[in-house]
Amino acid sequence: MKIESATLQLIELPLKFRFETSFGVQTKRTILVLTLRGEGKEGYGESVMEMLPLYREETTPGAEYLLKDVLLPRVLGKTFNNPQELGQVIAPFRGNRMAKAVLEMAFWDLWARSLNVSLSHLIGGVRKEVTVGVSLGIQPTVDDTVRAVEKHVMQGYRRIKLKIKPGWDLNIVKDTRAEFPDITLTVDANSAYSMADVRTFQKLDEYQLDYIEQPLPYEDLHDHAKLQKLIQTPLCLDESILSAEDTRKALENHAGRVINLKPARVGGVSESLKIHTVSQSFGIPLWMGGMLEAGVGRAFNIHISSLPGFTKPGDTSSASRYWETDIINEPLEAVDGLMPVPTGPGIGVTLNQDFLNTITLRKHEVRA
């Protein structure tokens, strides 16, 4: 497959809800959408980092520069027989996995379309639909939290995840659990705590949480392992995991018992497949995370979570929860907590280019 041309568009997409986490508030997404062209086909990629480095270190302007001036010029006009060959060209550049993922994933889509197979089929997916839950941001009051949980339980979501921060944790978990004794419930701290908070996590042990996601700093597998020894509830790692090697080391050191895999966080599809293999060899369950993706990123996440190791519900809820209008033409909607895997070639969705043009801040055409 020869990559003949590329278009990189920076868009701004307003969220339907205010999404508050321990690291900040999001009311819109600023997204890079990449189109790669070759052999009469197109492949798409979408960025997940934000303007500010509050989740991990990457930023949208940093990724825009890397893609436009560094990564795309090195692959345009070149022929790659598979995604691994393209991976070798971008591997020498350190870090920046989210930026690389935009390109890597677009190439996977282009390649799968050229082979006329769906991404799910190409990577060994085994499900026609995937189970999904929701990630609920920090609400103004405890009562608002319980009502938000109720609404999404009624909609059939298979797991409810509550965002927590110091001082906003036991209160919401206690009242939610009192009203919903049987739901699958989790919490996500986005690295807001330290080992000084062990008592809080020991108290959370009373509420049958399925797991506690990323309680401690993102670079600190050591303390996650220490905390895991002091509590019953499994720890789930999100921010800490950037690669299959991170995953192996985390699991060998018992720093967690569940892995949140976000393909874009780890550099794309190839690294996701490696993490899937590592997790399965340890017998550790995976679930598909989310970064408030628009249609392209959401479609990738659905395809990848059709792999057998994704045994817990993901964050890939209905696109209509997030957007008035999505950037793709196809609806990605869950019914009773089940999200269908698109069946067409590649990721099986098409860009709504007319809508995209109305929300584009900058557009770069890159040629060989």
Ligand code: OSB
């Ligand atoms: O930690 O999982 C996270 C969103 C942005 C950044 C980090 C996270 C999240 C979510 C939302 O939890 C998941 C989604 O609905 O896409």
Ligand code: MG
């Ligand atoms: Mg998380």
